[in-house]
Amino acid sequence: MKGNYLLQLIALIVFVQIGFAQQQDSVVNDAIVLELEAVGGYVVPNYPNYPTHNPILGIWGSIGKVHYQSLFSVHYNYPQTGISVGYIHLGNTEIFGQQFFLMPYLSLNTSQKKLHSWWFRFGLGAAYFSTFYDSISNPDNVAIGSSFTWAFQAALHKKWYLSKTSNLKIGGHYLHASNGHTQLPNFGLNSAAVSVAMEFFLNKNNYSENPIKKEKKQHKKQWFVQATQGVGFHELGATAHPIGGAKKEVFSTAFSAGLIFSNHIKIRSGFTYRFYKQYYDDIRKNNLQPYIENPNASASNLYYFIGSEFLFGHISIDVEGGLNLHKPYFNYFYPYYENSSNFDFWLKKLFCTQLGLNGYVLNTQKFQRFNVFAGIHLYANFGQADFTGAIVGTVIKL
Template identity: 40%
Template sequence: MMKQIIFLVFFLSIYSCCVNAQVQLKESKYLFFVEPELMLGQTVSNYNDFPNTDVVQSLFLSVGIKDTRNLHSSQYYNHPTTGLSFFYSNLGNDSIFGRAYGIMPFIQFRPWGSRQKLWSLKFGIGGSYFTKSHKDSERNLAIGSNLAWSFQAFLYRELFVLNRLNFRLGAGYLHSSNGHTKLPNMGLNSAQVSLSCQWNSSPLISRKKNVYLGTDAETHQRYFINVRTGLGIHEYGGKSKPVGGAKGNVYSVAVSGGILFKQHLKLRAGFTYRFYEHYYDQIEESANPDFIDSPSWNASNIYFHLGSEFLIGHFGLDIEGGLNLYKPYYKEYYKKHGGSSSEVKYKLKKYFSSRMGLNFYFINTNKMPKNNFFIGANINANFGQADFSEVNFGYTYIFL
């Protein structure tokens, strides 16, 4: 299942580049760019007996398109850039962590407007392959499988521009995790700084203020509803053990409604129902009198969620957080696999859920279709601790 999820991310990533490349041929106000980037940093210890590591060295090669159109859709994100990053990382301890290779779709924009044009934020989510995992070294509790999710959050500062070259300094955070599909899964984190040189297909002109002339976006909000169904998978256990346990599915259905602002930002609220196969199996096997009378219902989870989604063309970067209203068996699960006697940690993980992923819309969201379908891949967590990885299919309706 994890291989299929990573394949879906790769497919969506490559398809995105193909679609954007076709658009670039039709639109004269797109800049194509290639950006090699050198990163140096250090892994962040997140468990006892974390192996010693040297300096983490990463090489990124990013290719993408910068939207310089004088239209509302580009002005809204202050002329965003989207594309793919191909990367290689030496993780500082070759015998335990090995090396990582990956591909990551990204979006980069200037959230502070014209006042801080030299600064930008970059977010990426994709997949990676690790040459070493727990099966190669028992001290590697960070990565339990060769395939894993990868996330990037970076802040960049432009240094200077020479014709088509843009030199930049960056700093940020990289995280890898298999989404609890194979234990152990403590996750591998690193803080890194970077130096990059971006080559652009056209000379970079002086930073004059752009005057908005377009009328391609609605200035007022629209309302929408979302319906989504998901199929997830996880390995039963805590973050580090037991190793090699059985895998089970997590089935989800979610309904939400919200507001679409200026065609590009969706804010929503709604409810999600989940059914955990592993919880059901554990209830049946243990015949626990507190749960055995209604095993299906006690293996369920209902939570209220708030979400935001940033729309760019066919893609949406989806971020969600929620409050568990009903998750009765989690108490028994935490007793066995919580890994901490802290009541505060237990309460936080029991009541707060989060979800992040990438959606692909069948119809370009810039066209404001009343009906649209999407597929996506995401990772779900209990207050930051990975719970399961998921693929989903959904439908959205906009009240025009």
Template identity: 35%
Template sequence: MRFKGLLLILLFGINSSAQNDQIQENTSLFLIPEFHVGKTIDANDGFPQTKLQTAVILSLGLHNASAKNEWASRLNFPKTGLALAFIDFGNSEKVGQAFTVLPFAEFKWLPRFYLNVGMGVSYMNTLYDEVSNPFNKAITTNLNWSFRSFLYYSVSKQKKMDWRLGVGYFHHSNGHTRLPNQGLNSILASVSAKINTKFDHATIDKPRFDQTSQTYISGRFGFGINTLSKEFNSKKEVYTLAFSIGKIINKTFKFGGGFYYRFYQHYYDYIKNEEELVTEEFPVFLENPFGYASNFGLYGTAELLLGHVGFEFELGLNIHKPFYQIDWKLNEGYSYPTGNGDEMVVVLGELNWYYEIKRTVSSRIGLKYYFINTNHAPKNNIFLGAHINANLGQADFTDLSLGYVYRFDL
């Protein structure tokens, strides 16, 4: 089915749900035990063979159907919660298992259909090793980002329990903190039971909220880590400053734009140490190592505000990132043996049209925790953030941030 058709179905589902003027008030907890079965997709040529992937997941969640939370009403009362998972990738020796913690939100899409999306962290117990596990190039660090997207169908819905079937996607990767980092991707089916803790609910009128728009300004400082290449594969710092201005619509939808500055320790050290590509191709970098290790640009941001939690996506335009020429050459090249012992021939990556796109476009996705509930529209708020930053769609670095938001009067 084409994308336009899917979009029409989605909009129809949302609109049809929105036409109901009454809801059942429900702010109770629920529990979901779930079993996954599926397939781990090969991350690289020669990837270790795997049997069926299996997973056991336990989710604790909260219904948000009430007249108090404007964000919940605007989003048709999604459920939110935390999922704990144990995943076996189908090859205990070479791929291993994962222990995952995943905050999630679940949205009603159509009658009996629910879309569940989550973003969190996993601990992986089996890693790439050049000697003992050279063909698993998917995972090289114990801690990794995890993303999950599932579509559920309610097979048998009763007051106490809701039996569901699901199909979806799971992804794990380290956010470019060590190479290789091919990541693990899985396609899965599931069976689950949503167990409710409260069975009878009062019927209330669906809340009506006035349309609002607030201007905000915000700033953040970020501390990140990344690696440069397989040859320069240690973790080093990336420092970020960013400022933005925009609008918060209906206390739920946050849109804005701004300016970011980043400093890459790996870039700076490569220049200061007068590594090969600097001396041979980019000697001008030696005149100002700090400037050539810097990156700045403009960005637009969109964020869903879910009470204390924000889910954010940014798309940016790099104005200045000169060292990415060396970054690209190091990472997009290849090597092959000469046949003369351990001697290798290294071929550097070419600065082609795809390089130009990735050098220009930046992106960022992650979660924020706000100290004050955004539903109260506080004039001053502080947040902590955890994000993956990317060149176009390929991970660049992982960062933690501390930020401040000031809202002007409604």
């Protein structure tokens, strides 16, 4: 279902456009930044008989904004948000191909220093690979099983002030790409890299030049309730096999309640119900005992979760961890498809995780009572990709 990957990419672009629309909530003191970055590093092997490869080389450009006057500026220590577009030569073009990516990012200053400070960057977006696994033409590439994948970046940069219009940056990066188990094989591609970059401020509004007025953080709390409905897709199997299976839906419904702190962080707790179409069809097709006695219940998953959402106007970063209360088919699935220890089995049977981006209709720092949102998320069993999905939801302040 290549259209599924295109929808992921389109959704991310929409989120970014919404994010830049937040400029209406700011004044001219916000800084517009262009960045050019050169990257070098190495792909880190993560399965046996890994293909030989040379170092990776990449170049990408970014456009962003340093938020001096946005409603969330003080709380997040005047962060920088934007979008990066890049190219990476992966050291073995015959097997790994070439990578192109589009990635919204968030950068946070780790200290109160305006000059020569350390910045942490988090990015989550979409990547395109010029070649991927094929049983005939490219059987050695079990890292990437599809042309479109998720792209993730975590980086730490040291910045040096050069002038009113420029900074020098040197950083270290962890880079990851995988398709979220939507098409096998899917070991994912991991890289470690270093970079050198230049930042250019279009409105001469570099950090030391901007007269930042420190304001007191608000410390109010407000209760809320939330409901979401989601649908995702995946293939049935382990990380590397079977190849070429059908992609089927995972349906989910979640209810939660929690606290919003200062209109910037949402902490929630609740329950999620999922129904796996793959599990249901496999049970019926193979008459699996004892699951066939109640295939609907056997293909279901119920878990308790705690989630944290970091709010930036119309956009949020959503992180969630859960404890499975009911997932019976996994007792058959994991021993049949995976070849790992009992300890790994229990970790993945008990714990589930989620990471994604949400886009809100109303500014999360402004809405009074009711808001709606949509998001795209990667779901995993204790870090091992399970499926990729989209959600829509409502949140009501009490």
